[in-house]
Amino acid sequence: MSAPRRAPRLTVLGAGSWGTTFAQVLADGGAEVTLWARREEVAREIRTQHRNSAYLGDRELPASLRATADVAAALEGADGVVVAIPAQSMRATLAPWPALPAVPVLSLTKGIERGTDARISEILARAGGADPSLVGVLSGPNLSGEIAERRPCASVVAAPDEELAETFASWCSAPYLRAYTSTDVVGVEVAGAVKNVIAIAVGAATGLGHGHNTTASLITRGLAEITRLGVALGGRRETFPGLAGMGDLVATCSSPLSRNHRLGLALGRGLDVA
Numbered sequence: 001m002s003a004p005r006r007a008p009r010l011t012v013l014g015a016g017s018w019g020t021t022f023a024q025v026l027a028d029g030g031a032e033v034t035l036w037a038r039r040e041e042v043a044r045e046i047r048t049q050h051r052n053s054a055y056l057g058d059r060e061l062p063a064s065l066r067a068t069a070d071v072a073a074a075l076e077g078a079d080g081v082v083v084a085i086p087a088q089s090m091r092a093t094l095a096p097w098p099a100l101p102a103v104p105v106l107s108l109t110k111g112i113e114r115g116t117d118a119r120i121s122e123i124l125a126r127a128g129g130a131d132p133s134l135v136g137v138l139s140g141p142n143l144s145g146e147i148a149e150r151r152p153c154a155s156v157v158a159a160p161d162e163e164l165a166e167t168f169a170s171w172c173s174a175p176y177l178r179a180y181t182s183t184d185v186v187g188v189e190v191a192g193a194v195k196n197v198i199a200i201a202v203g204a205a206t207g208l209g210h211g212h213n214t215t216a217s218l219i220t221r222g223l224a225e226i227t228r229l230g231v232a233l234g235g236r237r238e239t240f241p242g243l244a245g246m247g248d249l250v251a252t253c254s255s256p257l258s259r260n261h262r263l264g265l266a267l268g269r270g271l272d273v274a
Contacts, residue, residue, distance in 0.1 A: 007032050008171060011078040014108075015042050015067065017055040019084030021148045022108055026082065027062040028150070028174040034066040036074035043067040059148055071097055080104045080171060081130075087111025087120060087193075091127045099129025106157065106168050107137045110192035119189045133160050136168045137185055139192035140243035141251035143258065147177065154178045156243040158188040180243060187235025191226055191245040198222030199252040199260035200267070207268020219253050 008031045012023045015037035023035045037043040046052055046067035050060055068074050075081065080103050085093050087109050094100075105128075107120045118126070125132040136159035147153060157172060157179050159165035165181035172179040182188055198218060205214045226249070227240040239245060252258045266273045 008079045009077055010034070010080050010082055010171060011036065011074045012082045012084060013071070013074070014038075014084035014086075015046065015052060015055070016084065016086070017148075018108060018144045019082075020046070020052045020056055020061065021144045022082060022084060023065055024061055025147065025174045025177055026171060027065050028176075029171065031171060032064070032066075033062075034068065034074050034078070036071050037067055037069050040069040043069045056148055075101055078103060080106065080167075082106045082108060082171075083120075083124065084108040088114060090120060090123050094123070094128040097128070100124070102131055102134070104134045104136065104159075104164060104167055105130045106171070107135065110139060110189075110196070112193045119186070119193075121185055121189060134164065135160075135185075136164060137189050137192075138168070138172065138179075139188045139248060141247040143251055143255055145257045150174075150176045152176050152178075154180060154243055154247070156180045156182050156188060158182040158185045158244075160185060182239060182242075182244070184236045184239045186233055187230050187239035188244040190230040190233055190235050191240055192248055194226050194229060195222075195245070195249045195252055196260045198226070198249060199258055200264040202253040203258075203261040203264020203266075204268035205264075207265040209268075215253065219249060223249055 010026050010031045010033050012019050012035045015035050023033050027033045042054060050063055081100055105124055109120045121135045121137055124130040124135050136157055138155050138157045140155035142155055157165055157168040159168055162183055169179035169181050202215045202218050223246055230240055231237050252260060
């Protein structure tokens with residue numbers, strides 16, 4: 001009779017709203033989770049009060065969730081690393097650290113680095129020292145406020161090979177989150193980053209008083225443009241009608257929880273967004 005499988009020990013880097021929410025997802029899925037916070041007071045509140053009031057208000061976090069502001073302690077003994085550091089501060093955050101451990105690394109961050117046009121998986125390899133063959137990405141219609149409330153949703157996890165993608169999916173599978181797999185890392189990353197431009201445009205159109213025909217046209221043609229760009233950059237066409245493309249685009253363009261949609265609304269209404 002084989003011994004029961006040990007729960008994976010996972011480290012989440014970044015204790016903002018998305019990183020903390022996803023730490024909850026991983027813990028709810030049965031993993032042993034340690035969350036790295038930039039500020040000690042945030043880590044202490046998570047450890048002692050099971051809350052992250054700076055980002056999630058009074059929402060109670062799993063009691064099993066560990067937290068620390070010491071990145072070396074957070075990474076020690078980890079079977080895998082999950083990264084939720086903002087795109088534009090990713091490189092600067094990683095720079096003073098030792099190389100990430102030689103374990104699977106999953107990025108939750110959507111974006112393209114200004115000035116280099118680097119995707120997040122590329123930054124993790126170049127600046128973070130991660131093995132590119134062990135780096136994957138998660139994307140999809142994943143509004144963190146809804147996931148924090150444990151509302152049902154789905155995501156796609158992409159990795160260089162199917163076996164690694166299945167490993168990432170096993171980490172992310174909670175009672176309220178279904179993770180699908182892909183091997184199109186480029187397509188999933190591009191879709192998740194570029195859809196923000198369309199979300200701002202849709203918000204602006206709504207703010208200007210235009211109707212559903214306008215927003216539907218922007219979303220549909222926006223997806224066509226995202227697809228063409230993604231394929232030109234090396235992504236696969238079939239990725240974009242799925243969760244990483246259409247799914248994320250619909251959620252981001254239609255929800256008041258979307259920061260990019262809210263920015264577009266403000267621009268359309270002539271508000272100062274500086």
